[in-house]
Amino acid sequence: MEIAPQYAAKLFFSNPAFIQIYFEAIANALDAESTDIHIHIATDGKISPQFLNISISDNGEGFTDERFARFKKLVEPQDEFHKGLGRLVFLNYFSKVEVDSVYGEFGRAFTFDNSFDGKSKVSPSVQGQNSGSTLRFNHFFKERLKSYDDLKPGALKGAIIEHFLPRFYELKKLGASFRITLELETKDSNEKKDFFPDTQTITTDDIPEFQVVAFKDEAIDTYSEIRISYFIRSGMGERTCLTAACIDGRTISLPLLNGNSIPLNYSAMFLFESDLFAGNSDSARQRLVLSDTISETTLYRVLRREISKILSQEIPEVEKKNAETRENFESRYPHLSGYFDEHTVGIIDKDDAIETAQRSFFKDQKQILESDALDDATFEKSLEVSSRTLTEYILYRELIIKRLRSISKEDCETVVHNLIVPQRQRYGEDTMLNEIYNNNAWLLDDKFMTFRTILSETKMNEVVSAITKEEKNEGGDGRPDISMIFSADPHQEEMVDVVIVELKRKTDSVKENTYASTQLLQRARNLVDHCPKIQRAWYFAVIEIDDKLDQFLQDDEWTPLYSKGRVYYRERKLTRADGFVVPVPICLLSFDSVIDDAAARNHTFLEILKNDLKKATEAKTKDAQNTETTENDETEHDHFHTD
Numbered sequence: 001m002e003i004a005p006q007y008a009a010k011l012f013f014s015n016p017a018f019i020q021i022y023f024e025a026i027a028n029a030l031d032a033e034s035t036d037i038h039i040h041i042a043t044d045g046k047i048s049p050q051f052l053n054i055s056i057s058d059n060g061e062g063f064t065d066e067r068f069a070r071f072k073k074l075v076e077p078q079d080e081f082h083k084g085l086g087r088l089v090f091l092n093y094f095s096k097v098e099v100d101s102v103y104g105e106f107g108r109a110f111t112f113d114n115s116f117d118g119k120s121k122v123s124p125s126v127q128g129q130n131s132g133s134t135l136r137f138n139h140f141f142k143e144r145l146k147s148y149d150d151l152k153p154g155a156l157k158g159a160i161i162e163h164f165l166p167r168f169y170e171l172k173k174l175g176a177s178f179r180i181t182l183e184l185e186t187k188d189s190n191e192k193k194d195f196f197p198d199t200q201t202i203t204t205d206d207i208p209e210f211q212v213v214a215f216k217d218e219a220i221d222t223y224s225e226i227r228i229s230y231f232i233r234s235g236m237g238e239r240t241c242l243t244a245a246c247i248d249g250r251t252i253s254l255p256l257l258n259g260n261s262i263p264l265n266y267s268a269m270f271l272f273e274s275d276l277f278a279g280n281s282d283s284a285r286q287r288l289v290l291s292d293t294i295s296e297t298t299l300y301r302v303l304r305r306e307i308s309k310i311l312s313q314e315i316p317e318v319e320k321k322n323a324e325t326r327e328n329f330e331s332r333y334p335h336l337s338g339y340f341d342e343h344t345v346g347i348i349d350k351d352d353a354i355e356t357a358q359r360s361f362f363k364d365q366k367q368i369l370e371s372d373a374l375d376d377a378t379f380e381k382s383l384e385v386s387s388r389t390l391t392e393y394i395l396y397r398e399l400i401i402k403r404l405r406s407i408s409k410e411d412c413e414t415v416v417h418n419l420i421v422p423q424r425q426r427y428g429e430d431t432m433l434n435e436i437y438n439n440n441a442w443l444l445d446d447k448f449m450t451f452r453t454i455l456s457e458t459k460m461n462e463v464v465s466a467i468t469k470e471e472k473n474e475g476g477d478g479r480p481d482i483s484m485i486f487s488a489d490p491h492q493e494e495m496v497d498v499v500i501v502e503l504k505r506k507t508d509s510v511k512e513n514t515y516a517s518t519q520l521l522q523r524a525r526n527l528v529d530h531c532p533k534i535q536r537a538w539y540f541a542v543i544e545i546d547d548k549l550d551q552f553l554q555d556d557e558w559t560p561l562y563s564k565g566r567v568y569y570r571e572r573k574l575t576r577a578d579g580f581v582v583p584v585p586i587c588l589l590s591f592d593s594v595i596d597d598a599a600a601r602n603h604t605f606l607e608i609l610k611n612d613l614k615k616a617t618e619a620k621t622k623d624a625q626n627t628e629t630t631e632n633d634e635t636e637h638d639h640f641h642t643d
Contacts, residue, residue, distance in 0.1 A: 020089045023163055025056040025135055026180065027250070028087070030167065032060025032067070032133065037180045041151050045188030045195065048144040052151075054094075054137040059364030062131045063120075072118035087112065094137040101133040148193045153182035153200035161206055162242055166271060167249035169229070172204045179203050208233070208269070213310070217302045219293060221276055228306060229271040230315045240267040243307065245277045245288050252288050258302050261346025263317050268346075270307055304345040311346050322348050329353070334610040335391035336361055338617035361388060384616050391609040397602050400440055404595045420483060420501060441485050441499055443598045444540050444589075448499050453486040467526035469521040495535040500527065502541045521572060524584045528574050537584045545590040554586065564600060565593025 004118055022039065029037050036059045043052045063071065071087065090097050090112065097112040102125045110120035149155035160180065161168065171178055180202040189196040210229035220226070229246075241259055244251035251271065262268050280289045290319055312319040325348045330337055339357035368382045420440045441448035464482055487497040501518070524539050545553075545566040554560070558568035574582045 001523050007260045016089045016092050018093060018145060019156070021054070021093060021158055022056070022136065022160060023250075023486070024087060026160065026164065029056070029058035029060050029133070030164075032058065032062065034058035034060035034132070035176070035178045037178075038183070039156075039181065040152075040185065042185045043151060043187070045186040045190060047148065049140060051209065052140040052334060054147075055134060057132060057134040059130060059132040063101040063108045064103045068108060068120060072116070078548040090135075090137065093140060093142055095139040095141050096137075098136040098138065099133065099577045100136075102131050103130050120269075134633075148190065148195045151184060151186075152195060153184050153198045154194075156182050157200045157202055157206075161202060162244070163250055165207070165242075165244075165251055165269070166229075166246040166273070168202075168204070168207045169210060171247075174375075177204060179460070210269075210271070219298050220302055224274055224276050224304075226272055226276070226306075228310070229269075229273065230310055231267075233267045234265055239264065240269065241268040242271075243303075244271055246271050247277050247288070248281060254288065254300070254303070256300060256307060257346055258349060258352075260349060262311065263315065263321075263347065266315065268311070270310075272303060290568075297459040307345050318347055321424060324556075325350065325353075325403040330614075333357070333395075334613055335388040335395065335608070337610075337613050346473045360364065361385075361546050365389070384613075387609055387612055387616075391606065394602060394609065397440075397442065398606070400443070401595055401599045401602060404443075404591075407591070420503075439485065441501070443594055444499070444501065444587075445538075446601065448485060448538075451485040451487050451497070451499060452490050453496075463527065463530060466530040467523045469526065490531050490533045492533075494533070496533050497536045498527075498531070498534055498538070500539045501535060504541070520586050521584075522636075524572065524586065525574055528576060528582045528584070532576070534582060535580075537582060539584060539586045541587070541588060541595055542589050542591060545588065558588070561587075563589075563593045564596035566590040567593045567597075 003015050024037075026037060038057045040055045040057075041052075061067075069502075085603055091114060095113060099110050099112060101108045106122055107125040107129075108120050108122050127491075145151070151158075158348045161539075168178075171428075182200045182202075184196075186195065186197055208231040210231050212227060212229050214225050214227045216223070216225050239259070240252070241257045241261060242253070243256040244253050254272070256270070257268070276291075276294065277288065281289070290299065301603050322344055326340070329340055333354065336354070336357040339360045340353055341356065344353070351498070364381065364385050368378065370386050371378050371382075374382060400419055420443055439449065441451060443580060461641075463484065467482075481503040483500045483501045485501075488494055490496050490498070500523075503521075520539055520541055524537060528534055528537065536537050543549075545568075553568045558570050561567040561569050567590070568588045572586055574584050576582065
């Protein structure tokens with residue numbers, strides 16, 4: 001089929017990168033056995049150039065009749081290294097490419113554009129003229145370039161080496177010499193973009209020496225081998241990461257390593273070559289196209305595993321850093337243990353690792369919640385997921401405790417109040433699970449987690465006014481900082497229990513602290529009389545208990561309780577007018593006792609959960625290893641019989 005250039009260019013190269021122009025021209029020159037390629041770029045230096053001309057010359061065999069016949073038609077590629085489409089990319093940026101070529105005793109000239117009809121002008125070459133071709137790219141018709149890197153010799157050198165690394169390395173191993181010269185001529189320079197006249201060369205000296213290992217993995221293919229050519233070097237200024245499949249003598253990048261996967265001042269390259277990849281790229285050579293029998297996810301997982309082995313062996317710093325990171329994960333995110341990728345490639349990316357582990361955890365949660373029935377395996381899984389969810393909640397409690405530790409005397413009661421129960425909000429049974437992270441009464445006693453009703457601001461104002469009706473207001477709005485959490489809605493028929501938490505600003509005033517210990521009983525009396533549905537009440541006052549107040553409470557026959565701080569307790573019973581007796585135990589707690597006692601309980605819970613999750617993770621890992629070993633043994637047995 002003759003070329004319809006304009007249509008074909010859009011069909012096969014809908015949005016190619018500008019750099020592909022160089023790639024395709026160099027590939028053609030190398031196919032023509034060129035050993036010297038010269039690229040000359042002339043421009044006005046603007047990102048939206050008024051003029052931009054490129055000429056690419058080589059000393060290859062030129063456009064022979066055979067090569068020109070292939071050029072002018074869309075035909076089957078001559079071998080697995082050719083797509084037969086590369087020249088179409090030229091017309092995505094330049095409306096005209098002038099070609100002059102010498103082959104043997106003849107010269108050939110033609111213009112490749114959208115009206116190309118497959119004809120050329122052939123004439124005798126000048127005597128003594130060497131074979132070779134020159135392509136002149138004229139009439140750049142895009143509005144602008146994407147980047148100055150499309151024209152800078154330094155940037156182009158690195159990109160060209162990476163793209164043709166397999167081919168260049170083969171030439172180096174064969175002892176063949178080659179030179180590619182990149183020359184930029186610009187009318188204006190741009191210091192901010194490091195854009196100025198420059199010349200760079202590429203020779204075999206720029207191509208590194210690779211080490212080679214090979215492996216097979218049945219998860220990908222039973223028989224085909226994958227060879228890894230890798231290069232790792234340390235040195236000032238190094239920071240190159242390349243992981244790519246070798247296809248048709250070129251590289252196609254694979255997303256296996258990110259820029260932070262190796263330590264600073266290291267350069268690493270990993271090239272993967274296999275019969276599985278031969279010819280398997282899209283028409284633009286930008287993407288690996290696998291057969292239906294190979295899973296991309298599985299392939300990437302296996303390749304990452306092999307890269308990880310090499311990096312751990314070649315760069316001990318990687319394994320050391322990862323060990324520290326894993327230890328940090330186990331400490332800070334125990335609910336995600338077992339979800340972190342065991343085959344990490346390079347230095348662990350913390351944010352990515354946590355996000356990936358969290359997604360896997362959510363997936364398991366969703367699977368359990370959507371199960372219609374629980375078989376033994378699902379039931380066991382549900383227990384593990386529940387433990388992880390509880391661990392996540394316990395970790396949240398650690399943050400609340402940490403915040404409380406930072407409270408100072410200058411902080412008002414409201415700061416502490418909002419950490420225990422947010423003010424001016426009402427929660428009920430219908431929102432209990434959603435709001436459990438707002439009810440932090442567990443700081444006083446874990447049994448209060450089950451209490452579910454917090455009064456609205458309007459109701460709280462009414463109640464507080466009732467329980468402080470005989471008291472004189474002194475400054476501010478006169479309202480004590482009180483929160484209440486009920487076991488059920490106190491406005492319904494059933495009897496309820498209530499926890500009252502009163503917060504006192506940290507103070508060294510003996511008078512104020514002593515008075516606080518005597519006014520609580522009267523407030524409890526007023527509350528019991530105001531809310532006839534209360535059957536039991538716990539009254540907690542969080543105050544500053546210094547040595548003087550401590551002595552006063554002992555003299556007043558308050559009972560000290562075991563605590564990491566100072567806690568005093570007194571059992572009280574209040575009788576209403578109807579004769580109903582309401583137990584009202586009253587506790588006075590120092591700030592440090594609330595924090596330290598809650599921290600101790602929370603730490604115990606967390607250690608138990610972490611230990612159970614660690615055992616579960618180790619058991620799963622062991623089962624997976626045993627399964628893998630069994631499968632490998634069966635495979636070897638099958639291969640023996642097959643042979």
